[in-house]
Amino acid sequence: GESVGLHLPTLSVQEGDNSIINCAYSNSASDYFIWYKQESGKGPQFIIDIRSNMDKRQGQRVTVLLNKTVKHLSLQIAATQPGDSAVYFCAEIPNSGYSTLTFGKGTMLLVSP
Amino acid sequence: DTAVSQTPKYLVTQMGNDKSIKCEQNLGHDTMYWYKQDSKKFLKIMFSYNNKELIINETVPNRFSPKSPDKAHLNLHINSLELGDSAVYFCASSQEFGNQPQHFGDGTRLSIL
Numbered sequence: 001g002e003s004v005g006l007h008l009p010t011l012s013v014q015e016g017d018n019s020i021i022n023c024a025y026s027n028s029a030s031d032y033f034i035w036y037k038q039e040s041g042k043g044p045q046f047i048i049d050i051r052s053n054m055d056k057r058q059g060q061r062v063t064v065l066l067n068k069t070v071k072h073l074s075l076q077i078a079a080t081q082p083g084d085s086a087v088y089f090c091a092e093i094p095n096s097g098y099s100t101l102t103f104g105k106g107t108m109l110l111v112s113p
Numbered sequence: 114d115t116a117v118s119q120t121p122k123y124l125v126t127q128m129g130n131d132k133s134i135k136c137e138q139n140l141g142h143d144t145m146y147w148y149k150q151d152s153k154k155f156l157k158i159m160f161s162y163n164n165k166e167l168i169i170n171e172t173v174p175n176r177f178s179p180k181s182p183d184k185a186h187l188n189l190h191i192n193s194l195e196l197g198d199s200a201v202y203f204c205a206s207s208q209e210f211g212n213q214p215q216h217f218g219d220g221t222r223l224s225i226l
Contacts, residue, residue, distance in 0.1 A: 008154060032212035043117070043203050043217030044156070051212065087154060093212055100146065100169055101215060103156040 008087060010108045019077040021107045023090030028071060030092035034101065035064060035075045039086045047075070047088075077109075085111045116140050117218040119204050125224045126194060133190045134221045136204030145187035146205040146215060147179060156203070162187050163210045191223075199225045 013019050025033070031052035036044035050057045050064045050073075057064050063076040073090050087108050091101040117138045126132055138145060146169075147159040161169035165181040176192045187204060201220040207213040 034214060036217075038154075041219070043205075043219045046214045046216065049214055089156065100158045100161055100171075102158075106154045 008108045012110045019080045021075045023073040029094045032093040036089045119218040138206040142206040144210045148203040150201040
């Protein structure tokens with residue numbers, strides 16, 4: 001389970017609502033972005049990615065929006081379900097040779113039935 | 114048919130001991146990684162191997178020694194364990210290095226007494 005005093009930013013929604021999770025990234029040279037979902041006791045699970053030559057990409061019930069002007073990334077989840085409850089991370093890779101994923105701090109999404 | 118599998122899932126040991134964590138991927142990927150997730154859920158890259166060759170070492174103490182016997186395996190050996198090593202360690206893999214989704218294992222929770 002979660003540690004006491006974890007204090008992640010938390011978004012609480014009702015089942016069926018649309019959810020929007022936001023992420024600010026710091027490196028203007030980043031050209032690849034990923035959203036991950038992490039359930040308790042599990043590893044991060046890939047949800048959707050987007051490259052810097054796009055500003056929107058849609059998957060099944062999820063949409064990622066990229067605003068390079070303000071270095072902002074968002075994940076929209078349509079018709080949120082209790083199974084969507086998890087911690088969500090954005091991650092970026094700078095456009096520079098050998099680079100690795102840099103993860104954001106994470107947002108906890110809590111979905112009430 | 115787990116894609117990225119780590120063993121053990123839990124590891125409880127005393128300060129000063131030496132321990133190893135194993136990781137295997139059956140995705141046919143060329144690149145493997147080790148990440149550390151602290152108590153605040155912050156994920157940070159430790160190492161990256163591409164085709165069994167170390168390409169990233171993110172200022173990790175030399176008590177941590179990764180070993181890649183082949184492309185499908187990346188093990189992590191830790192000498193002289195310290196209290197601050199308590200964390201969840203995740204192995205991941207990607208098809209190639211760079212702008213690629215990374216697939217994570219379910220983590221090894223290391224607790225130092």
